[in-house]
Amino acid sequence: MTDTLSRYCHAPLPIATAWPAAIPAGAIDDSCFVSQHGSRLFLAARTEQNDHMNEAIQIEQMPAVVRALRFIMIVQLAFSLFGAAIMIPVIIVAFSDPILFVPSLQVVVVVALMGWLVARWSSRRKWVRWCALAFEVVAVGSRLIFAAVDREFGWATLVHPATLLPLAIVVGLLTSAAARWFDR
Template identity: 55%
Template sequence: MTEAVQSEPMPVPVRAARFIMTLDVAFGLVGIGIMIIVGAVAFSPAYVLLFLYAASTTALMGWLISRWPSRRKAVRWGAVALELVLGGGGLIVKAVDGDLGWTALVGLLIPLAVVVLLLTPAAARWFDR
């Protein structure tokens, strides 16, 4: 007979990071839907680039979440890199719009939280197996 193998449960920081990223994907999909509606009215090349950025980062984050149970190091570091790109991209968009104030820092909190959660020792142990 086959025996059930107990695996290490997902630690709280990893679970929290996955939950935050799942919410981010959900809100990203809502944002993409709104962008499609607005894009039908106000079409421009800059808008297309912004739409492609939003769609590609949302799709990549969804793919990373789907690969989460594999516990591979590449998934962890990919999520850290993606969140750094999202935080930096948000700052760049705010700077281009000329709205670089405290709201830009608030928008940086979610990617920063995921990066901090994934860089904890518990997350490192879980992803290293």
């Protein structure tokens, strides 16, 4: 899709679905443009020989549910980065034993995986949806299991953001809007 248009458009063309929903109608540069017809956006390229559209590709807007899920994952990522920034230096300084450093690697792996999923969200690949779903199911499950093992399971555990945010993502990724968005 973008390979064909890149022959004609001199502007850098990211994946069309990664573009923000509010692309203003008008010129991107002299060789390509975006036009809006109702709620649908179209990317078109002009050839140098004439000023006609020789190719038009519809750009779907991300459904509101999927945008909300991406925002929730970004919030989770921000909390994880904050936690990693606090935890890793404390573990390194307080415990210089390498065996105690290994649990802090889990924090780094979780942050890296979550960042990678957020970065790939706009690709609309099916595996991104299923990986995010599995990641969040493990997050909810581990939170509930650790609370039960520590005998701290109660209403406070169920309404805690560490339980509600992943649960909201799991439910949202199982909707038909998410299934339609992640169709490649």
